[in-house]
Amino acid sequence: MDKKITFKPFGKKAILIEWDAIIDEEILNDILNFKQKIEDNLDVLFTDLIVGYNSLTIKLIDEWSNFLILESKLKNIYKSKLQVKKEVNYLWKIPVCYDSAFGIDLEEISHKTNFTKQEIVKLHSEKIYTVFFIGFLPGFLYLGGLNPQIFVDRKSNPRLKVEKGAVAIGGQQTGVYPTESSGGWNIIGKTPIDFFNIEKQNPCFAKAGDKIKFLSISKNEFYLIEKEIAKGDYQLSKSILDD
Template sequence: MHKKPTYKPFGNASILIEWQAIISEEILNDIILFKEKIQKEKSIVIADFIIGYNSLTLKYTNELSNYSDEIESLKSIYKQDFKLQKTEKFLWEIPVCYDLEFGIDLKEISEKSNLTIKEIIKLHSEKIYTVFFIGFLPGFLYLGGLDSKIHFDRKPNPRLKVAKGALAIGGKQTGVYPEASAGGWNIIGRTPIHFFNIKNENPCFAKAGDKIKFKPISLEEFYQTEKEIAENNYIISKTLRND
């Protein structure tokens, strides 16, 4: 069982709640449960909740005059018996082209890890990843579950521009760049899927607790899927999970 969270002021109108500094689904579930408890009791006074791997930041609508009292109130809420409302969790299947045209760091990873490119792709695509939180950029999903054989350090000098849809590895994590941006992760492929679209009711289709599975596709399939998406003729495959 993980340790109880700790609390500390975070600016004039925020409180940072932290759990053990590890990537753990047990901790993620505890964070989501605590968030639901707080929403039930304090939705009027809290403007935003920000989930991290092992943290929950509460941003209040007004400055806090007494942090000690508020933290005691939160500790009391944490202890409450509470049945988490059943929310739908999905497994999203994301098509990815691992062709060397897109996977521009695959050769380097292969050479330094003593794995073939085919082995890297297999290890990466056979896993089911957990969405822990969304950050860095809108729609950037931080995914846990990467096989330890393909953990690979971030680049010492980040690229000034990484393409939208680039699939990458950064240390123990993997993720997709939702927009073109600077970035220091190692690029192993690309997806035509839009991970963030401001025009949609839910701009990012996935949420913390969802799962992601990457499906290898050919270069030809990539461009075909990209065309279907541009014509609004593509729907991301998803499966409802009961766990």
């Protein structure tokens, strides 16, 4: 195999496949390629394939009867030279207002990192982030690529209420709360964009392998976009990623 991966039973109707425990785009691409091979192979009957930072969980239709036989089959699929059709991935441009009214933890982060609030915003918004997987809440994107200079530990006492659209930093990660929830990440801004809408055919617009670019906007721009979204007039900016 190209990479060291392990196969483990995950109950009687699931298999957990794990790569090295690091956040790495090369590993993500290997996971997504393996996922596509499984989807294209009729010998493995599954209900769901769940991507993690360094894992792929296969939820099977039926209980496996012999794990070693299934493991061997999956290893052969992984090693196969099958050319899979690559999914189209997008770069999504997400407007974010970093005003102190929304970025309620910017002052605290500034003290911890010795950067000004303006410098924190610049360091956060100048990066292009990779969507590794979706979890925690429906539509919560786990993003890789945060500048190490603004790594900030999660709060020791999580908030009971974090607003929908809050943009936050938790350890080595950044993300957006798709709905109001409790949470322990450090809030640096807010986006008016819906990251999860059950009424749409695809409730979450992004998927693993996509990219995210945050665009800094003013409070006035935030409220204008919010109104456009409410009227159904706002079109989220996206472009196809090159191979």
